[in-house]
Amino acid sequence: MSGRREEKKQLTRQAILDAGMRLFSVKGYKNTSITDLAVEAGIGKGTIYSYFTTKQEIFLAFCREQLYLINQDIVRSASCEDHVVDQMMAVFTGTFHFIKQDREFGRLMLRESFFPTEHNLEQSQKIENLYIDMLVPILQRGQERGELRSELDLILVIGHFYGLFLITISAWFTERLASGDDFLETLKTMFYQTMYGLAPA
Incomplete structure (x- = not known):
């Protein structure tokens, strides 16, 4: 029963x-x-x-389920042997395409994910955990292949990449980046800068 x-x-x-x-x-x-x-x-x-206690909570629950499905498709189609940057790009490209479907939805999802109200805290944490669960294995495999230092705190590494995604998506919302292609090219450049540094070789 x-x-x-x-x-x-x-x-x-x-x-x-x-x-x-x-x-x-x-x-x-x-x-x-x-x-x-x-x-x-x-x-x-x-x-x-x-x-659900609020309309925003309903919206965030929907976003979480959709992002989960998108990320599952990415996991199934991507090669685990791809470079860390390529795998990270695949994840964030999926998120960008989801946000791009409706700017109002995307803006609300980002706002409630990073500046949640008390009522939406649980749903926001679930979205955050979705990315952690998705990205940690990618970074661990990168460590095993020698693409990342072994002593790195992977949660902080995720913070680096996610922060760059937010900066780039903000530039897209404000139309400093005119197109989706501009967004993806800029994001990939910033990811590689994070991987290899800004100082001369």
């Missing part, structure tokens, strides 16, 4: 996320209310609050 109850809970949660994405796409994030989401999902408004 508990298995059936858990399955029903998962279906209800997914119905909320699906309703959110449909309405956010049609009406826009700002114009979609919790009441709208409840009607679209075919459930009571109170039921939504038993799964």
